[in-house]
Amino acid sequence: MSLPFPSLSAAEAAELIQNGQTIGFSGFTPAGAAKAIPAALAEKAKREHTAGREFKVGVLTGASTGKSLDGALAEAEAISFRTPYQSNATLRKQINAGQVRFVDMHLSVLPQNARYGFLGPIHWAVVEACDITPGGGIVLSTSVGASNTYLRLADRILIELNARHPSSLLGIHDIFEPLDPPARQEIPVYSASDRIGSPICVVDAKKIVGIVRTDLADETGAFDEATPVTDRIGQNVAEFLAAEMKAGRIPPQFLPLQSGVGNIANAVLGALGRSTEIPPFQMYTEVLQDSVVPLLENGRCTFASTTALTLSPEAMAKVAGDIEYYKKRIVLRPQEISNHPEIVRRIGIVSMNTAIEVDLGGNVNSTHVMGKTMMNGIGGSGDFTRNAYLSIFSCPSTAKDGKISAIVPLASHQDHSEHCVQIVVTEHGVADLRGKDPHERAKIIIEQCAHPDYREQLRDYLRLTKAGHAPLSLSLGLAMHRAFVRNGDMRGINWEEYR
């Protein structure tokens, strides 16, 4: 079928985008991210810079992306503003050097903030699709993210039509965009498997100024391998959840799971998959990684709602090869819906996310190393945690060969407050903070979760903090971080030096 839209090369498409414009790109993780046009835009930026002209754009996405988007544009120094999340090393460096303005945002609020006008005008939507109809129906590829919103809000649209993704993905997406207040109604999802919207995005065809044909694989990277530490964390989470079910605090049908990204999340899912005490479960989450595919295959996971299929080429081939099976078991939703507080609270999600550090009050740092250096961003962890039936944060008890303790007196940056953090898990154990006051929380976090090398110095910190509802010392709260900056090691701190 011939399409009524101009066929462009990526370079021709990039030529249309002007300095200072804001672009909403597809991509939630490298899954479904635009690839050819941002890479060509990076080349254009380099040419412009060589010619002595300014060229920078504002980059909005679903979440992180791949090397052809964040990577290439960062290397070309072509990004002025970036939101809501990223994970690229070059871009991270520019953000932390103050060269790129980065706003770290809850992923579920990004689309509404764009609609409300809080992020200014969006000039372009640059979106990957696996199919398109002459009337302006767009079948997205391996993620939805915020693409549906960008397609609707943007002045003009460029489509990367990617032959690598089978057009039989049609039907895996469920596109639903709520009205804005005061007209908004309920989001009618009552179970992870409920479909409430359309399989395609429908846009004003006149806005589509060109189609760029590509055949590029998603630039998904390998996650770190499991280790004895991540396996132990996974096992601790699985045993805790089984015990909660036995105690009647989780219903016998179990509850839908949300799981973060990375090797800890994989280890947790692996352990839950193997558990003989936990019944088959649903997932309501934002990213589906390789580890879920065998669980969907063997029936341990009965359904997975997500906004991104972040699969290795091998796992993606498996899903594509039996697409009708997986379309009955996977739905890709907009991130506004996959992470929506209304649904998270309604269906009673058990949220499982990763912390950079946890402090003795039960506050979690998800974003900043030593309080200053942005890692990736808060992502969806706040959307899920804040509204979960049960919120779990896990991390290895130490980092950098033991030189950094993940359990610290005071978090150097706080993304999740004590009011929303219920369970903390490391390879050493589980701290159940529910119904505990701050002093009890501090003790249980030290004794259950801290690495043994750090327990005595953390107990010393508690002894040094004078009475008060929260065991905080204004002078010593961040002293372990200062010791690391000074000496390269948090261990063996001399508290007196910092008083």
Place this chain on the structure above:
Amino acid sequence: MSLPFPSLSAAEAAELIQNGQTIGFSGFTPAGAAKAIPAALAEKAKREHTAGREFKVGVLTGASTGKSLDGALAEAEAISFRTPYQSNATLRKQINAGQVRFVDMHLSVLPQNARYGFLGPIHWAVVEACDITPGGGIVLSTSVGASNTYLRLADRILIELNARHPSSLLGIHDIFEPLDPPARQEIPVYSASDRIGSPICVVDAKKIVGIVRTDLADETGAFDEATPVTDRIGQNVAEFLAAEMKAGRIPPQFLPLQSGVGNIANAVLGALGRSTEIPPFQMYTEVLQDSVVPLLENGRCTFASTTALTLSPEAMAKVAGDIEYYKKRIVLRPQEISNHPEIVRRIGIVSMNTAIEVDLGGNVNSTHVMGKTMMNGIGGSGDFTRNAYLSIFSCPSTAKDGKISAIVPLASHQDHSEHCVQIVVTEHGVADLRGKDPHERAKIIIEQCAHPDYREQLRDYLRLTKAGHAPLSLSLGLAMHRAFVRNGDMRGINWEEYR
């Protein structure tokens, strides 16, 4: 009509309650709080203590209460555990001395945490009513709070039937308790004025072990008077909202308002009431104070949804005197519904809450003075802020005659993270943090909101923090707090002393 329930004196009722038990009391602010039974229970505790016996109970409520509840029980040293919020001076002292275990909790999650079993068994519900039917129908009084949940969950029930509240309050309440996951459905509130439940709580009549007849007024205290500073803050908020509407970022119908408690909230509502640019508005909030009554009378506020009618005796007499008028314009909901994230996000609330301090990253401390001393608790501020269309925090730029700056480099306790705080207002101006990165936020907060006495030293702090995404110095972040503890004044800090 004679009731099939034993009539008890307060002392007889108190006699039934045993050491170590957990009680769910009515009361959200002093409005509708149990009065006679807790006061008698305090007397019993004193007698038991004099006799050398242990006597302490766990105290659950809606939020804060009055002097006969938190006050009397604290003075009798009869509280072992307290959640979710309090504002009594004696109890505060005990909490901060570590004598009472206090868990500070988002008010909307309290009822579900109780249902999920996270707070242990609830032995008693002690609830004030303005009427009761022989079959177990309870008409609550001036608040709902968590009473509906306590009545349902508790093993046994004691009712304070208070003749001071007119039985014509029947119909002002809207009792709705969601099912728990996985059976929960939507909360069908689409506008502040929607009624979705029952005017009475229906309980198993066999659980009601006694009725205590009282005639006690709600122990509502006077709020601090407006000052030029609070008036200026109110004016700044009103002007900001009018400008947002003009810019098209707030719809022309306006949006429902949530407003915290106290004289700043009163000043804000006063300014919004007087504004000629802002159309008549609805409120979806947790506490209705005196300042709303004239707005309901003159039509500036067209409807108010709340969980507590926290009125002075004069204002309460006015409402009671024209109860049919006010029942068409006020609904009292359970705190689980008045503060529910699903509704807050759906109807697009503008949340307006008070901060103790705001840091240069845009993080807010709502609870702890100098990071250690619990003031009252987070209350509903997190429920509203986190899900608001637009979230505003306001405070005077200084406290203690200028010796404390409310704008600090790093908040000494964090209840609301940078991800949820959009607008900061002091008497000096408005900092709009939307779409700003951390360095931009820091600058705008200093220049718009900090007191002029503090601006230069805060600019110095920014100059002293080295590059990084967040302008944090691990050694200097809490130095202004340390200076206050040392010298009684945050002004004129010598940063070098703290490096």
